[in-house]
Amino acid sequence: MADAVVVLRNVWKSYKEGDSIVTVLKNVSAVFYRGEIAGIHGPSGSGKTTLLRIIAGLERPDRGEVIVDGYNLNMLDDLGLAMIRNTVVSYIPQDYGLVENLTVRENVELPLLIAGIPKEEREAKVREALEYMGLLPKANSYPTRLSGGERQRVAIARALVTTPSVLLADEPTANLDWENAIKVAEMFKRIRKDFGTTVLIVTHDPRILEYVDRSMNLMDGILKDKLTSLTGYTHNIYA
Numbered sequence: 311m312a313d314a315v316v317v318l319r320n321v322w323k324s325y326k327e328g329d330s331i332v333t334v335l336k337n338v339s340a341v342f343y344r345g346e347i348a349g350i351h352g353p354s355g356s357g358k359t360t361l362l363r364i365i366a367g368l369e370r371p372d373r374g375e376v377i378v379d380g381y382n383l384n385m386l387d388d389l390g391l392a393m394i395r396n397t398v399v400s401y402i403p404q405d406y407g408l409v410e411n412l413t414v415r416e417n418v419e420l421p422l423l424i425a426g427i428p429k430e431e432r433e434a435k436v437r438e439a440l441e442y443m444g445l446l447p448k449a450n451s452y453p454t455r456l457s458g459g460e461r462q463r464v465a466i467a468r469a470l471v472t473t474p475s476v477l478l479a480d481e482p483t484a485n486l487d488w489e490n491a492i493k494v495a496e497m498f499k500r501i502r503k504d505f506g507t508t509v510l511i512v513t514h515d516p517r518i519l520e521y522v523d524r525s526m527n528l529m530d531g532i533l534k535d536k537l538t539s540l541t542g543y544t545h546n547i548y549a
């Protein structure tokens with residue numbers, strides 16, 4: 311039986327825009343399984359980032375249930391959400407969210423500092439994550455000195471250092487050339503193979519959509535599983 315790691319049940323989210331209310335997510339329900347790589351695409355403004363931020367516990371839905379690796383996010387207070395962000399789920403924003411005046415090593419260490427991990431363990435984990443991403447030679451560099459591909463790899467290392475069950479990547483290849491985009495896609499496959507991580511990727515990039523097990527479309531607030539609608543969807547992990 312596949313292990314459901316992210317469960318969304320009847321999720322609604324609206325924002326106020328001046329006097330009117332825009333409903334971004336309309337009754338979104340979905341299940342993502344352990345070790346699955348899913349691509350979510352849809353027009354600009356369709357709510358893709360909002361959806362990832364809700365799964366990451368960075369925003370709360372107006373209604374509906376979000377369960378991430380057994381944690382019902384509705385039941386957690388802000389401190390609880392901060393805790394799961396540093397252990398269970400990692401979100402990589404589109405602009406990578408690196409702190410410019412910290413080195414690569416310090417950027418990757420940040421989530422462990424926040425989680426209160428002791429120094430020795432932190433150093434070992436940071437080294438491991440940097441090595442895994444091929445970043446040891448850049449450990450003492452500042453983000454502004456790095457190429458786009460390297461910055462993206464630092465963001466992935468920082469997301470991985472807490473060994474989350476779920477990795478959320480927002481447009482991870484938007485600023486990368488062909489070669490680096492393929493490298494990132496290969497990297498997500500390697501991460502899934504090595505750690506059994508569930509990876510949800512928001513992307514418009516057809517190069518990335520070739521790498522995913524399942525692609526979903528978010529439009530007019532409704533999330534559709536493309537394979538379900540086309541073929542009845544047979545679950546295909548580790549493809």
Ligand SMILES: Nc1ncnc2c1ncn2[C@@H]1O[C@H](COP(=O)(O)OP(=O)(O)OP(=O)(O)O)[C@@H](O)[C@H]1O
Pocket residue numbers: 325326332334352353354355356357358359360361
């Ligand atoms: N904090 C906020 N306050 C008000 N409106 C917001 C907020 N965050 C998002 N929105 C609105 O919600 C809608 C969806 O935004 P979101 O960023 O989730 O879209 P997206 O699919 O990620 O778009 P893009 O492809 O351009 O990144 C947009 O209309 C946006 O203006």
Ligand SMILES: [Mg+2]
Pocket residue numbers: 358359360480
């Ligand atoms: Mg977005």
